[in-house]
Amino acid sequence: MSIVLILILIICSLQLLGVMLLNMIYHKHLSSMHGMVISMTLGMLAGLLFGAVIGLATNENMLIFSFLVGLVVGYLAGLPFGIAAVVDGSVSGLMGGMMGAMLGDMFPMFSPDTLIKLLTFFTMMIVLLIHYATEDSLKSSTNHKLFLIVTKHPYFYATAIVVLFFFLKDVELIINHDTHHHDF
Secondary structure, rough: OOHHHHHHHHHHHHHHHHHHHHHHOOHHHHOOOHHHHHHHHHHHHHHHHHHHHHHHOOOOHHHHHHHHHHHHHHHHHHHHHHHHHHHHHHHHHHHHHHHHHHHHHHHOOOOOOHHHHHHHHHHHHHHHHHHHHHHHHHHHHOOOOOOOOOOHHHHHHHHHHHHHHOOOOOOOOOOOHHOOOOOO
C-alpha cells in the first residue's frame, strides 16, 4: 500500500476512534437513540471504507476482515448505550463490510483511487457531522463546560477536509490482478 493510502486510513481511523471515545465518555448525557444512530453510522462507514480498500487491494479470501472491521466498530460504538445499540451497530457494520467488499471487488481497476477518495471524503464528512451532533447534544444536556472542538469551528474542519482532497493526487494500491478475473 502507498503512504498516502496508509495516511488516509490512519486519519479516518483516528476520526472514528475520537467520536467513539467522546460518546463512550459522555454516554450518560446522551440519549439511547443517539447511541443507536452513532453505532449504526460508524459501523456502516467503517465497514464500507475498509471493506472497499480490502476488496480492491486483496483477493476474495481476505474479505472476512471487512466484515470484522464493521462488526467491531459497530459493537464498540454501541456498547455504552445498551444491547439494542450493540445489535444495531454490529448488524450495520456487517452489512457495511459486505457492501464495501463487494464494491471494492467489482469497481473497475483502471481508477481505484477514485473510489477510495470518494468513500474517504464521505466518511470523514459524515463522521464530522456526527461529532458535531454529539457535541451539540452534550452542550444542551450538561451544565458544565466541555472541551468542544467541532462546534466552535465547524467550517474550519469541513474546509480542511475539502482542501485535503483537492490536493490529493493518486492513491496507489498493491493489486494482485490475477484475483480479479472471473471464469464464466
